[in-house]
Amino acid sequence: MFSPSQHDVRSFFCTTFRKQREGQVLTPLEAVAADWIAEHPEYHAELADLEQALQTVYDAEAGRTNPFLHLSMHLSIAEQVGIDQPRGIKQAFELLRAKRGSAHDAQHEVMECLGKMLWESQRSGKPPDGDSYIDCVRRRATRDHA
Structure with missing residues (x-):
C-alpha cells in the first residue's frame, strides 16, 4: 500500500500547481490533481508557496481547512469511482x-x-x-x- 508522508503530499500538490501554471507536462495523476486544484482557487496562494506549505499546521478546531487533505480526498474519491x-x-x-x-x-x-x-x-x-x-x-x- 502506498503511504505518502505529509511532506510528500504537500510537495505533490504544490509541484503540480507550479507545473500547471508554467504549462509543463503533467503526469496522469498530476492532471487529475490539477483539475481539482483549478476547482479550488481559494487554495492557490497556499499551493504557490511550498516552503510555507511544509511548515503550516492546519488546526481543524480553529476552523482551518487543510487544503492538502481536501484535495487528497478529491483524488481518492476520483480513484474509487474510476475503479x-x-x-x-x-x-x-x-x-x-x-x-x-x-x-x-x-x-x-x-x-x-x-x-x-x-x-x-x-x-x-x-x-x-x-x-x-x-x-x-x-x-x-x-x-x-x-
Whole structure:
C-alpha cells in the first residue's frame, strides 16, 4: 500500500500547481490533481508557496481547512469511482452527481461520507466499512439537498 508522508503530499500538490501554471507536462495523476486544484482557487496562494506549505499546521478546531487533505480526498474519491472500489461506489456517485448536477458538489457530499466512515473505523478500531460508506452516498442521492 502506498503511504505518502505529509511532506510528500504537500510537495505533490504544490509541484503540480507550479507545473500547471508554467504549462509543463503533467503526469496522469498530476492532471487529475490539477483539475481539482483549478476547482479550488481559494487554495492557490497556499499551493504557490511550498516552503510555507511544509511548515503550516492546519488546526481543524480553529476552523482551518487543510487544503492538502481536501484535495487528497478529491483524488481518492476520483480513484474509487474510476475503479469502482469499494464495489458500488461508482453507481452511487453517479446517482448523486445526477441529483446534484455537479461532480464537484457530489464529491463534496461523498467526502462527508468518506470522512464519517474513516472516523468510525478509527474510533472503533475496525476496518473501514465500505458498505456503510456506499449506503451513505446512496442516501444522499435519494434525498433533497439540504
